[in-house]
Amino acid sequence: MRRRASLVLLALAVFFTALSPLMRWYAFPRLAKIPPSQYQDTVLEARPATLIDYGTMKAKQVPKVTIVQTLKGDVAASDRIERTAGRDVVVWDALSYIAGPDGKMVSEIPERYIFDAHSQEPVHATGEMVDGDPVRREGIEYKWPFLTEKRDYTYFDAQTRTSAPIHYKGTRTYRGLEAYYFEQTIPWTKVPLPKKMPVKGITPQSVEKMGTTRWYTTKRMFWVDPVTGAPVNGEEIHKEELRGGDLLPGGGKVTAFAGHVKMRDDYVDSIVALVTSQRTLVLLLTSYLPWGFLVLGAALLALSLHLEARSRRPGASARRPSSALSPAPDEGVVSGGP
Numbered sequence: 001m002r003r004r005a006s007l008v009l010l011a012l013a014v015f016f017t018a019l020s021p022l023m024r025w026y027a028f029p030r031l032a033k034i035p036p037s038q039y040q041d042t043v044l045e046a047r048p049a050t051l052i053d054y055g056t057m058k059a060k061q062v063p064k065v066t067i068v069q070t071l072k073g074d075v076a077a078s079d080r081i082e083r084t085a086g087r088d089v090v091v092w093d094a095l096s097y098i099a100g101p102d103g104k105m106v107s108e109i110p111e112r113y114i115f116d117a118h119s120q121e122p123v124h125a126t127g128e129m130v131d132g133d134p135v136r137r138e139g140i141e142y143k144w145p146f147l148t149e150k151r152d153y154t155y156f157d158a159q160t161r162t163s164a165p166i167h168y169k170g171t172r173t174y175r176g177l178e179a180y181y182f183e184q185t186i187p188w189t190k191v192p193l194p195k196k197m198p199v200k201g202i203t204p205q206s207v208e209k210m211g212t213t214r215w216y217t218t219k220r221m222f223w224v225d226p227v228t229g230a231p232v233n234g235e236e237i238h239k240e241e242l243r244g245g246d247l248l249p250g251g252g253k254v255t256a257f258a259g260h261v262k263m264r265d266d267y268v269d270s271i272v273a274l275v276t277s278q279r280t281l282v283l284l285l286t287s288y289l290p291w292g293f294l295v296l297g298a299a300l301l302a303l304s305l306h307l308e309a310r311s312r313r314p315g316a317s318a319r320r321p322s323s324a325l326s327p328a329p330d331e332g333v334v335s336g337g338p
Contacts, residue, residue: 006311009304017297020290028285032146033117034090036078041070042267046238046259051100054199057248059255065106067261068097071142081114081125088117091127092142096158098257106257107194111158113141120145120229122156130158131195138163144229146282148180155184159191159216172223174232175272179223188217212245214256227279227286232272236261 049065052058077091094111109131114123122128122137129135139154155166166184173179193204193214216239223233237260243253263271 006304006307009300009307013297013300013304015297016293016300020293020297023293024286024290028282029118031285032282033088034115034120034143036073036075036090036117038073038090038092039071041068042271043068043264044234044261045264046261049259050255050257051106052242052254052256054202057254059258062101064101065257065259065261066099068095068099070095070097077127081123085123085125087123089123089125090115090117094142104198105196106198108196109158109194113137115141118146130161131192133161133192135161143231144224146227146229147286148224148226148229150180153182155182157184157186157218159218160186160189161192166220166222174223175268177225177232177272177276179232180226182222182224183219185219186217188215190214191216207245207247210246211251212247213243215241215243215253225275225279227282228275230271230275230278232275233263233268235263 044067045064046067047064048061050059051062051065053060071092071094074091074093078089081089081091092111092113092115094113095108096111097108098106100106111130112127114125114128115121116123120140120143122139122141124136128137137156139156141156141158144153150168150171152165152167154163156163164184164186166182169181169183171178172181191214193207195204197203197207218239219237221235222231224231239258240256241253242248242256244251248254
């Protein structure tokens with residue numbers, strides 16, 4: 001029985017030991033993915049901010065400017081693209097809506113972002129765009145890959161429609177979480193005017209005809225959870241200018257928008273709580289289960305070897321009872337004297 005039990009334990013030890021690397025290197029890359037139906041909204045604010053007054057074409061300081069960012073998954077588009085791409089695809093319809101202190105629209109820029117659900121690499125397909133302009137993204141946007149590394153990444157900038165390095169600047173503790181801190185600086189660059197202008201009757205085409213151009217620079221900062229790859233906080237030191245042309249007095253330049261944009265505290269709290277719950281699932285597949293299976297396999301192997309050693313050791317079961325070793329007396333013989 002001990003020999004049979006040791007063989008069963010040995011088989012289980014081999015099974016769990018083999019399951020450990022399979023869980024980490026085979027199951028995790030296939031199970032960890034962004035759901036195609038995900039919806040997320042984030043509110044950011046710049047307090048105070050500088051904003052252009054289109055009535056006077058001069059910049060003025062305002063108490064705050066609000067930026068609402070929404071990401072909405074298009075499941076039908078994901079299914080359609082997956083049939084030709086041959087991999088799991090997520091399609092995000094994103095919108096950055098900027099409102100002044102009175103709640104009126106300053107600008108809004110829609111995007112369609114198509115990417116691999118597992119690696120977050122861009123997938124180039126019909127419909128990929130920023131503000132109606134077709135683009136071909138390189139690098140990441142909005143989210144880092146699962147198990148983010150301590151290195152620079154290529155990050156797509158929607159304003160310039162180009163990609164540039166975003167640099168890893170070290171590990172920091174943010175709201176109790178260990179986060180990787182990244183920075184990217186976009187130098188002054190001429191960028192397209194938004195298709196939707198805040199003043200009725202003014203279009204990008206009419207502004208361009210007057211010779212006025214829009215310029216932009218920003219320093220963006222992200223605190224990223226390295227397990228899920230989700231940013232738990234994001235900030236930008238953002239500045240836009242209108243330059244030259246007949247629209248501006250003297251053909252100079254004016255600040256269209258400037259401010260230090262930060263996530264609103266209540267949204268930071270909700271994002272941190274969400275990321276904390278999601279990282280447990282990722283750690284389950286990458287750490288807890290693989291190491292647990294490995295330790296369990298080692299324990300079963302040790303127990304199997306212990307039982308095998310005991311089965312080979314001489315024991316009481318191998319000995320005969322002492323009564324069986326004594327010769328039985330002869331029956332029918334009477335002992336007597338002469």
